[in-house]
Amino acid sequence: MIKPDDLKQSPILVSLMQETRAAFAERAFSRNISTGTTLVVEGMPAEYCYFIASGHFRVLHMNPEGRVQVIARLTPGLPINLISLLNKEKINLATVEALTPARVLILTTFDFEYLLTNFPDFSKVMLYVFAERLKNMTQLATGLSLYTVKARLARFLIELADETSPFDGWTQDEIAAQIGTVRDVVGRLLREFENQGLITRNRHRVVLLDRKGLTETANQID
Amino acid sequence: MIKPDDLKQSPILVSLMQETRAAFAERAFSRNISTGTTLVVEGMPAEYCYFIASGHFRVLHMNPEGRVQVIARLTPGLPINLISLLNKEKINLATVEALTPARVLILTTFDFEYLLTNFPDFSKVMLYVFAERLKNMTQLATGLSLYTVKARLARFLIELADETSPFDGWTQDEIAAQIGTVRDVVGRLLREFENQGLITRNRHRVVLLDRKGLTETANQID
DNA sequence: ATCGGCGTGTGACTTAAGTCGTATGCAGGG
DNA sequence: CCCTGCATACGACTTAAGTCACACGCCGAT
Numbered sequence: 443m444i445k446p447d448d449l450k451q452s453p454i455l456v457s458l459m460q461e462t463r464a465a466f467a468e469r470a471f472s473r474n475i476s477t478g479t480t481l482v483v484e485g486m487p488a489e490y491c492y493f494i495a496s497g498h499f500r501v502l503h504m505n506p507e508g509r510v511q512v513i514a515r516l517t518p519g520l521p522i523n524l525i526s527l528l529n530k531e532k533i534n535l536a537t538v539e540a541l542t543p544a545r546v547l548i549l550t551t552f553d554f555e556y557l558l559t560n561f562p563d564f565s566k567v568m569l570y571v572f573a574e575r576l577k578n579m580t581q582l583a584t585g586l587s588l589y590t591v592k593a594r595l596a597r598f599l600i601e602l603a604d605e606t607s608p609f610d611g612w613t614q615d616e617i618a619a620q621i622g623t624v625r626d627v628v629g630r631l632l633r634e635f636e637n638q639g640l641i642t643r644n645r646h647r648v649v650l651l652d653r654k655g656l657t658e659t660a661n662q663i664d
Numbered sequence: 665m666i667k668p669d670d671l672k673q674s675p676i677l678v679s680l681m682q683e684t685r686a687a688f689a690e691r692a693f694s695r696n697i698s699t700g701t702t703l704v705v706e707g708m709p710a711e712y713c714y715f716i717a718s719g720h721f722r723v724l725h726m727n728p729e730g731r732v733q734v735i736a737r738l739t740p741g742l743p744i745n746l747i748s749l750l751n752k753e754k755i756n757l758a759t760v761e762a763l764t765p766a767r768v769l770i771l772t773t774f775d776f777e778y779l780l781t782n783f784p785d786f787s788k789v790m791l792y793v794f795a796e797r798l799k800n801m802t803q804l805a806t807g808l809s810l811y812t813v814k815a816r817l818a819r820f821l822i823e824l825a826d827e828t829s830p831f832d833g834w835t836q837d838e839i840a841a842q843i844g845t846v847r848d849v850v851g852r853l854l855r856e857f858e859n860q861g862l863i864t865r866n867r868h869r870v871v872l873l874d875r876k877g878l879t880e881t882a883n884q885i886d
Numbered sequence: 887a888t889c890g891g892c893g894t895g896t897g898a899c900t901t902a903a904g905t906c907g908t909a910t911g912c913a914g915g916g
Numbered sequence: 917c918c919c920t921g922c923a924t925a926c927g928a929c930t931t932a933a934g935t936c937a938c939a940c941g942c943c944g945a946t
């Protein structure tokens with residue numbers, strides 16, 4: 443059983459009205475997730491949506507070859523699989539995996555729709571969340587199309603450095619899946635950046651040395 | 665002055681409640697747009713949002729080189745620039761151009777937010793619109809990252825053939841901007857498809873000959 | 887009819903990025 | 917301690933895709 447006040451932990455749900463949180467808490471149940479668990483599988487019928495109580499997730503697509511593109515990384519508070527529920531086919535549109543131990547609050551499709559229709563502030567908050575995600579997706583798409591891998595990696599490193607809660611499970615494979623390339627290329631470019639004195643690396647952790655220089659390569663087109 | 669019943673023309677706004685449409689009509693004003701007009705400029709302060717009464721638009725990004733990536737094509741009923749208004753920086757996140765003569769209904773930021781807070785069905789409808797767009801954006805991004813230009817073009821042609829209201833202003837440049845490549849490459853591949861007997865072309869119009877064959881190349885990874 | 891602009895056709899060349907093979911290094915479990 | 921499994925390092929090779937140069941054809945405006 444979930445207590446309404448527990449939901450105040452969530453940076454998203456906290457902005458709901460008291461009664462909305464109560465209705466949410468009444469219907470949701472919670473579940474613990476261990477690292478690496480696949481919470482949602484693309485192509486399967488969509489039955490639930492989730493709200494992250496704690497932990498990190500990644501949303502991804504895979505092509506027939508097995509190459510992966512990460513669509514989004516989700517942090518506590520954010521919803522999972524809403525879009526699948528809102529699309530009338532009700533099929534999971536992407537795969538979602540836990541990157542850390544995590545806990546999620548689960549709603550059935552039915553309860554989710556109930557909240558949506560009866561608690562206006564709920565759908566309004568979701569709208570803001572979607573706007574944010576749409577912005578990120580746009581950046582991802584335009585990055586992939588209009589900038590080189592080098593520029594995308596430079597951007598990624600800068601954003602990473604600015605992150606408030608640094609996640610440090612970044613393997614080269616992870617980075618590659620994030621910026622839309624393969625491991626080998628990431629390795630090569632990191633070496634190149636290191637030789638140029640833009641970064642240093644010790645123990646799988648990248649440290650920016652020359653932020654301005656990196657910003658330049660992030661905008662380079664040649 | 666806009667009459668509430670006019671809004672029933674819009675495939676999106678028609679699903680609002682009578683009173684919501686009335687409130688919308690009371691606040692919106694309308695404007696005619698000629699082909700090629702840039703309605704929204706990326707980077708400028710976001711002051712209005714728009715709802716398409718008639719006509720087609722494209723949403724795009726441009727890199728410093730001038731290469732263009734189309735993010736979305738918008739048809740009657742769909743909103744324009746909502747995401748920019750919902751993001752707290754209130755800066756236009758992309759550029760929007762009219763592809764045909766068009767008419768739009770305009771709301772100020774203030775009125776938009778007013779409708780959002782006071783008419784729950786309004787925000788709920790927008791949520792569905794966003795879900796759809798998020799789905800499209802995801803497809804765009806994963807296509808760019810995980811599939812070849814050839815596969816993307818094949819997909820594009822198939823979708824185009826399935827379109828209900830065929831838009832026929834498709835130059836090779838337009839197609840290129842849509843699928844994330846350049847004119848030359850589109851031309852080359854169309855020729856190749858034609859030689860393989862997958863399509864024919866007469867007078868700037870592409871006709872599918874072998875849908876199954878095209879579907880195959882759409883999924884090819886080699 | 888002539889002109890000029892736009893969209894297109896087409897080959898030759900360049901290059902960013904992906905692929906492959908093999909080597910090294912570190913870390914945890916038995 | 918030694919395996920075994922992951923993550924990384926790095927050079928050689930391949931290729932998809934972008935770039936360049938130039939020619940052609942169509943259409944609307946003068």
